[in-house]
Amino acid sequence: MSHLADGTLRRIFDEPNAISDHERDHLASCAVCAARRDAIADDARTVTKLLDVPELQPDASVALRRLRAAPAAVRFSSPRAFRAPRWLFAAAAVVLVAFTLTTTGLADSFIKIFEPKQFVPVTVTQADLRAMPDLSAYGTMTWSGPGAAQWQKGGTALKTTDVAAARARSGLAVPTPASLPANVDRSSVEYRVLDAARATFTFDAAKARAAAAQQNATLPPMPANIDGSSLAVDVGPLVMQLYKVDRASGGDMPGLVVVDARAPVVSSTGPSVRDFENYLLAQPGISPTVAAQIRALGDPETMLPVPIPIDYASARTVTVHGQSGLLVGDSTAVFSVVFWREGDAVRAVGGPLTDAEVLAIANSLRQG
Amino acid sequence: MNARALEAADGPTVAKPVASTAFERLFAAEYARVVRIAQRVLADAAEAEDVAQEVFVSFERKHRADEQYAAAWLHAAAAHRALNALRARKRRAVREERGARVDVGVDPHEAAERSERRRAVRDALRRIPERSAAVLVLRYSGLSYAEVALALGVGVGQIGTLLRRAEERIRKELAP
8 A cells, every 4th residue: 555645644633533444554554654644743733823813702692683783784785785796897897998999989079088008906995885975876877879778788789609790790809718727618608799889977966966965965066067077988899708617516606708898988078087086086985095095096097996895806917918907806716807908909807717717718818 | 515606606696585593593503613713814803703794694695594505605704704804904904913902911922922923824824825724724713624625615535635735835934
């Protein structure tokens, strides 16, 4: 019989009866394994001391009362809004919205105000997110363009398993991964195409005041150059490739998503990014910490703040196909996503995979 | 059952009906252990209880208390949320060892040494791979090999190996 594995010797320290008779016999007659067992046991005793913490005797009945006493909005809304996939989608939306083209697509009355060159993670806490004002109450959003209904209501122009059809409909390159982790089912791929659309948000001071009054709150006055002005975001076309990911749990997480989209354009009828920043950061509910982080970024026209919940993820800059991108996630395979700009496209790869896996998939994307 | 993945499976789905009695039984049975897992990571009683509250709220919102995987889910969630909180604590540069009050009455020199050691261990737990950190805190919180295996979604035969590697990693991190 060959020598016992380290794992077996380690288990003997904790659960001596868990090994087989053969293993026990070997250990009794093998000086090498006995010495290894003793060394492993010494290590385990050392780590026991290292990981020692004060013992607690928590009172479950008191804790249950505390849990039941917490307001429903806190118990359910906040953690829910803070779940990794949900906030990551929100962060993705921020990134997508803020990417811009340098030229075409702008109506005469609009001027381009954003051209971020750099992603900068801004950490936010659960309390920060909970307190964020509902900016939809500050004006009116309208959609136009061929994909308006798709973007507004979550529909698609085309669902297909044929990449050529997705390319033809969208006019995009739609690169596909050359390699995928073993637990991603390549044969399950489905392409969903969204047509281009424009979202226009028109600020309305009276509407914002009325919404605040309903909450018994008072807002700082909306600057005259913002009241009545519009922000327009041109989005799409966009193609999502969806792959099923085989996970032991069979849970209901979304699978792997590869996004290829025309880089959105953000434009304004007048106010600059700095005007919007100054106004929005002055709203009640924006924490001083978050505001300070954003103000500290420097030039708001080139540096894009991406909200990263402090308790749930970390973000770092990476290189994808020679371009600078932002990778959010970690080694836990809960959810990781990487965004980058490539030519006039913005691309993303995200899913219940590790950060290294999504980055590898992103770098394996090939056209044609 | 990969409880880690289940813990993450909280999309925009509708919460399932909750059998409150079953939940309360689960809470009574597992709360102390969930707190201890978080405490093993954080070395801070108040923060550990906060993590435990979050874990149970998250569970109740999404799962039935009589599911077979309930305990494993809670254990995995406690470890991972506590490790996330530990990283967040670092990022926010919050002072370590707020739980120092438990050392009241202890020789100041000894308390300082203990505090320093705990700080170093917390730093090491942040640096080693999350899977290694999780297997350490689950096992050293008193879970059996079978329970650790269920929480991490791996075979029980792998736990000895994972644990051994994790111990080597943390010892290496803490080597002078």
